[in-house]
Amino acid sequence: MKFDKLFRTGHQKTILALDVNRDGILSSISEDGHCILWSSDGQIAQDLDLSNEHCTLCHLHPLNSIVFDSSNSNTFYISCGKIILVYDIRKCSKSQRKYEFNTDEINQLCVNHSGRYLAACDDAGEVKVIDVQESCLFKTLSRHHDNICSTVQFRPKKSWQLLSAGLDCNIINWDFSCGKPQQIFDINYDIHKKTSNETLPFINPPFVHSISLSEDGKKFAAGLGNGDIGLFQFHGKKFKIITSLKAHDTEVSQIFFHKFKNFEEQSLVSGGNDGRLKIWKEITDGQSSNYKLCYTIVHGSKVNWITCSSFVKDSIFVADQSFHVAEYRLEL
Template sequence: MTLEPLEPRRAPAVADTDALVALAHRARSGNECTCATGRGTIVNFDLREPNDARAFVVRGARRREVNALTWRNEHALFHASDAVVVELDARKMSAAGDAAVIRRFEGAGDVVNGVDVDQDDAMLAACDDAGEVIAYDLSNGEILRKLRGHDGCVTAVAFRRKRGASECATASTDCRAMKWDVKAKSVPVRTWDARNVLSAEDYDCGKITARAEDESASIDAGASAKAFNPPMLHSLAFYRGETSEENAPGLRRVAVSACGDGSVIVFDIDHPGVSGGSRASKGKKKSSLASAGPFADGRVECVRLGADGVRGHTNAATCADFVPWNRTGDVIVSGGADRRLLVWNWVDEASHAARGLPVASIERDRKINDLAFAADSRAICVADTSPTLKLFALR
């Protein structure tokens, strides 16, 4: 595979000092990409049109940074600024200001870092710097539940892409990812700690050690210790594309997170946790991961990509997501503070106990803040510290 740069897009209304900080992870159209700047401007590009064409530009009244974006449906766009989430009507976005505002969602204790809407368009989740996640009922705008469990800033929240499911997952600077059942309880159902989560490589190399009861204890002997950053989780995403009968088994259960130590972690949110019995069985023959799925035998909790910090990202990974038009769901793209965009095949890596080698990479000149996909246009959309939206094709 190779990454090929396409013609970048720049909105004339965005100033040279307005860095792109967020992209919508659920685009209204597979040919459009919605981005936001650090000064409160939201721009929607139609990738089928010439470079200066765009569906709309909204300038924030307070000129405050937009930290997160997500689409609910054809018309409703949510964006987070400070501690408030605002719902906008795309049909009224030709004019800036409050004319496009449908309603506001308040109640967050600090700056909101991430937002997502469930598959049924019934719930909105927002996570903040106070370590809290708030779930709202979209039928009436009221708070359904406040989820507490993280000890650091919650950087991302994502609902499971399954109709009828009330489950979501979160990532945090406390190096942990958590699974929640929003309708059932306010405490996490399951927790993964990036400092000691068990990977396939840990198991096969015989580096497994007894896990401390406290998940925030010392780093697991199987993990690659980093000299520069702890594995804070900076993003979290589920596969959003269409699956085929030949896809990786249990793909709707799998999430990916970008870590501060430069690695990218793929984990199964339905994994019950590795018990002592699982570790005791390490002498058994490894099952076929390619045919049964990387997590099928219950021995491992994650697949680590670029864990050595050399062949992957050499600084913090800031974003990662599954390529939606890849129907087998095995391709992931990640970006980082090292100004690199990397492509991984996580299923192959798990199957062959590879050593964190990406299948494609490209060097950029700026730190990458976020990425998203325009599925119909087969374009990878990248936001960096410039005011220009960068586009790439995966050949």
């Protein structure tokens, strides 16, 4: 097994976030104020200069997050500061609409499986859930993160569950229909509890930088500031930690579940500030599962974002400190 490395060059500054739709269209956003849509063969299909439409906004705030609508591959959302812009691939000359519900800078956007709800987490520790069908604010999830909320994800196959996590080391499972948490998990407390009788050197706090859920919604992984990956299993509406993987030398900035064509089980891809990518393969014994490291890629630059696709070939797309998107294609 090996990965062939390819580059997609088109930006003039650091690329901050990526997403790919079910048709194999890759999107990238950069500090240069541009959003580029790439065709499945690696060519630039659209180059959107958002500063033309939102000049003041894009000079004051970077484009932090981009996500395709999971139910409509033509629609995608971009966050810029506190603002969310809605675009249609078929008519990209101007945004279709704009949402202004967050009170602080947005860190991540996500869309639920039906495409009706869009979530945006921000530096105020809040998550705004927007009903995009009605173009209105549906719920504000607040008062339970006391620091930056860095990551948010809807739980697959569960209509009203959403996970958020952040720099307070808390992972929260919300019932966003009523706006109340079903569980608050302090991973910092969990780590201290396990190591209270040991003498450990100083390590970075386990800030939660990224979370990703498995396709069936039964488990999720969290990329932590201490270099670990936390693995969690749901039991009904509650979850518990199964294990933690000693993954990277520094912060795990990105984590992503993906089903590669050539792997029987869903795999886990992690990226860190140590400039490495790691592919973890699920090992199941019939009653429980764990993950074994099966491949390490020395990428060489701090990872900003990871997304994966199997539209043409099994690919891992990486945004880092450079001006291009790196693509690793799995070759067996």
